Amino acid sequence: AAAAAAIEVAHLSKVYKTARAVDGISFTVPRGSVTGLLGGNGAGKTTTIAMIMGLVLPSAGRIRVLGCGMPEQRADVLGRINFESPYVDMPSRLTVRQNLTVFGKLYAVPDLAGRIAELAADLDLTEFLDRASGKLSAGQKTRVALAKALINRPELLLLDEPTASLDPDTADWIRSHLESYRKQRGASILLASHNMLEVERMCDRVVIMKRGRIEDDDTPSAIMARYNRATLEDVFL
Numbered sequence: 001a002a003a004a005a006a007i008e009v010a011h012l013s014k015v016y017k018t019a020r021a022v023d024g025i026s027f028t029v030p031r032g033s034v035t036g037l038l039g040g041n042g043a044g045k046t047t048t049i050a051m052i053m054g055l056v057l058p059s060a061g062r063i064r065v066l067g068c069g070m071p072e073q074r075a076d077v078l079g080r081i082n083f084e085s086p087y088v089d090m091p092s093r094l095t096v097r098q099n100l101t102v103f104g105k106l107y108a109v110p111d112l113a114g115r116i117a118e119l120a121a122d123l124d125l126t127e128f129l130d131r132a133s134g135k136l137s138a139g140q141k142t143r144v145a146l147a148k149a150l151i152n153r154p155e156l157l158l159l160d161e162p163t164a165s166l167d168p169d170t171a172d173w174i175r176s177h178l179e180s181y182r183k184q185r186g187a188s189i190l191l192a193s194h195n196m197l198e199v200e201r202m203c204d205r206v207v208i209m210k211r212g213r214i215e216d217d218d219t220p221s222a223i224m225a226r227y228n229r230a231t232l233e234d235v236f237l
């Protein structure tokens with residue numbers, strides 16, 4: 001249904017042998033929103049995103065993506081979503097063009113050569129297209145990762161700390177690019193971050209995770225008003 005949320009997660013858990021990584025969380029990513037998933041190291045953000053993508057099997061709970069149950073109907077929505085995670089590396093010996101071609105073919109992107117040229121122009125990558133991906137700087141690699149994530153013009157984008165370890169100017173550039181993509185495409189974004197300022201700037205809503213659970217779920221301004229700096233830092237311990 002068109003009115004369905006971009007993502008609905010209910011009572012979702014992931015238990016590993018040694019850790020309860022995600023412990024019964026429920027939240028919604030409204031259509032067209034940028035929803036932040038905020039939390040410190042080990043809070044469970046990456047595991048949550050991996051379950052939403054269908055890369056990690058939940059121990060319990062339900063996930064609906066663009067109105068479809070997962071993983072039963074995954075094939076119906078996979079072409080309409082994409083993700084970017086630091087844990088999924090691109091082969092570093094392939095050129096940027098080769099890497100983007102592999103991912104574009106996965107999604108059966110029409111006029112793939114044209115789409116790659118368009119993304120390269122948008123993301124300032126034209127001069128690097130025939131360079132080995134592993135030889136690029138951190139900022140250039142992030143732009144390639146973003147090109148990969150946008151190659152199929154996804155209506156739902158899952159981003160796992162897209163600006164971590166970037167210098168402030170590059171991080172800002174990436175945020176602006178994501179914001180203009182969102183507006184142009186009318187896309188929904190789930191953005192995992194441990195940067196409160198980034199979340200405040202980009203997100204309509206924030207879900208705070210701590211030790212596998214949801215600590216809070218509100219607008220960024222309400223979150224900022226409710227927590228003083230000390231308690232907010234406590235969230236990340």
Ligand code: ATP
Binds near residue numbers: 021040041
């Ligand atoms: P980070 O910012 O460090 O990526 P995160 O919020 O993304 O943190 P997760 O990576 O989801 O957190 O990890 C949540 C917990 O689950 C951690 O305690 C982690 O050690 C554990 N964990 C994650 N993956 C596995 C795995 N494959 N096997 C066992 N434990 C795991």
